[in-house]
Amino acid sequence: MFAGKYILSPMVRVGGLPFRLTCLDYGADLVYAEEVIAQRLLKCTKIFNETLGTVDFLDEDGGVCFRTTSKESDKVIFQMGVSDPDVAAQAAQMIEHYVAGIDVNMGCPKDYSIKGNMGAALLTQPQLIKKILCKLISVCSKPVTCKIRILESEEETLSLCKEIESTGVAALAVHGRTRYTRSSHPCNYDIIQKIKSVVSIPVILNGASLDINNRSDMTAVMKKTGVDSIMIARAAWYNPSVFRDPEPVSVREAVQKFMKYCIDYECPLHILKYTIGKFRGAFKDNQSSLEVTRHIETRLIYDYFGLGDYEVASKRTGDIQEEFQKKKRQK
Template sequence: MNDCCGLINRTLTTMSGRLSFRNITALAPMVRVGTLPMRLLALDYGADVVYCEELIDIKMVQCQRVVNELLDTVDFVAPDDRVMFRTCEREKDRVVFQMGTADPDRALTVAKLVEHDVAAIDVNMGCPKEYSTKGGMGAALLSDPDKIESILRKLVGGVNKPVTCKIRILPSLEDTISLVKRIEKTGVAAIGVHGRFKEERPRHPVHCDYIQAVAKAVSVPVIANGGSLDLVKTYADIEEFRKASGASSVMLARAAMWNPSVFSPKGLLPVETVMEEYLKYAIRYDNHAFNTKYCLCQMLRDKVETPQGKLVQAAQTNAEFRFMRGFIEEQQAKRNALQSHCLQDRPIMDGDVLTMAVKFERREYPPQITPKMFLLEWSRKEKLEQPSYETVQRTQDRAFQSTVTVAEKKYRSSLWEKSKKFAEQAAAIVCLRVLGIPEGRIGEEDSGLVCKRKREMKGINGSDEEGSKKRHLVDGQEEIKTTKTESVTNGDCHTQNSEQTKS
């Protein structure tokens, strides 16, 4: 919850109790993003106002208002039982219902249907996508100022909640100012201005000069939008965007979609933390699984092809996302461990196993050299039994974790790996680091544990450090594998059967 909750409650409403749009930060309306979980999360992080995704009047007019006692929500349900809009008491005085419409009467019908459950009504006049413009809605309205005026006057006169609209700028500054002055005369409470032309896309820079001119031309609050590309990356940037645009308020779309903690004055949180909090709301309010998946993928951005991202994409139900919450907690622990070098250097006892948060990064080692090779050769040099690896696979995401036993002591990485081989390498690293033994990383002084000829033989044979006894547990089934090993005796390399080798 926002630490400034008391202050916000005093400044968000006018003397009449209506929502004020001056000096606010808002979650902008975004299709497939602005559903209840994302709106609540944005409020938690500090957004003052949240807009729902654009909802088409033709679909909404068929809905029935249903009180959902199980979820403690108010649902607007279509004839096919789809929930078109879901809200709750937590956001009642903060949520703006945005509709797509090209018909004044139908717009009013929808507004009257939802007005007792929302804080304000907004008309989308800026979306350039075909699903909106083909019905004369969205940015298509910009070329029909008479219809804009008709819709807004009908709504302002027909409902008891503030009415706003969100536009894009027109090709000329004069036309843009002329339009917003007509809009102001309809009695709207605020005007949202996306500072791009209809044909421009997010990759194009926002035109702050246009927003400045609009803000000077009208007396109602102007809400600047479109700064996520190059202006708003952190909470501090929100105020800079407001000043650069000359607007009263700011609404964020993509910056908030990628990480809604951008609204927090305490700074951005790791995306894993944000995803975990989002999932709590998605599960609590029975959000549609495909919508949940879409929002999580937007947060992952360029990490969508990572194991975590593939897990998100594979999920089909909220039940599967319940498992993923635990996975995300693990990812957060991994992030914290990797960012804190001191934690990696301090082993922790987990039962009878020494653990460290260690990842095996292949690029950190020379070709044909691995930590397992170093551990094997060190064990032979010390006349110990060769290392024994026990590997388990986690059913839900098929990740691996391995425990290595050396001299009757066990070592394991607390992090899970994408393959069995990587998991064993990570376990070997933990053992080597705890014992203070070189592990063969690039830049380490040559320890002489692995001879040159052995490296060459490994390149020819394509084998890993065979010889370790491996127990592989998959879904509770133990599989014992014994393979060939290469041993070094007095500096000479040769191959023997692991069952016959004793150093």
């Protein structure tokens, strides 16, 4: 399942259902969903949304925490942020029937993760990592993976990877930067190549976006390092059709596909804007997409991309979620 795959990397706010479906349409083999904190999922209520044809996990205040549909159920990996094995197991049991696999985020360097003993905080606690992964594997009927960053020394990194392998995970995704490395710095391909030589589970390389403009760039990185699969975040955000064989489509075409899915699945408007704000060259003028999307009215964006009629006809504009988010922000 994790060999020879071109994979969408998890991205908070970006990697919701519309973005995942867009990447799948363009040729991604698997899509990792944005991280959800396991404790948050446990407080959610599951509903079958018959209007949209989705399964929704709703927060206590009615907002969507995780939305999925059968269109992606054999391709989507649910990623959780977690520090407690039992909580991880409960969250996995809640979600496993609707997804293709479960992943644990062991790379997030953000304050909230570190303070919660999650994400990159786990990297220096191999015993806890093992407890979480072994527990998950023991209760879960779907493959379990984890996504790590490299540590400061090669020795520590290789030893951690071997410990992780010993839990029985289905694959290991490795971001070739430490928790202190800036994302503008090069990815450390050498260490990932070494990891591949010391473990026998599939290794998924992550962190290569600076070197990726199309699918053949991804293939070249896989060949160069000998890894099993590649997982891309920012290059997919710039243009989700980067997965397309042999070449991406124009950014405008990719935006249109993404926006249709946003309309179909009631994506909150602020997420839509935030996401296309990074699509490279989405707007013709000299302003950056980010600047334009911040200031432009959403309706004008629909019109700009020729989707005004589609949006009006669908009557599913995401307004409900947007209103909800607005109220939440005002509180």
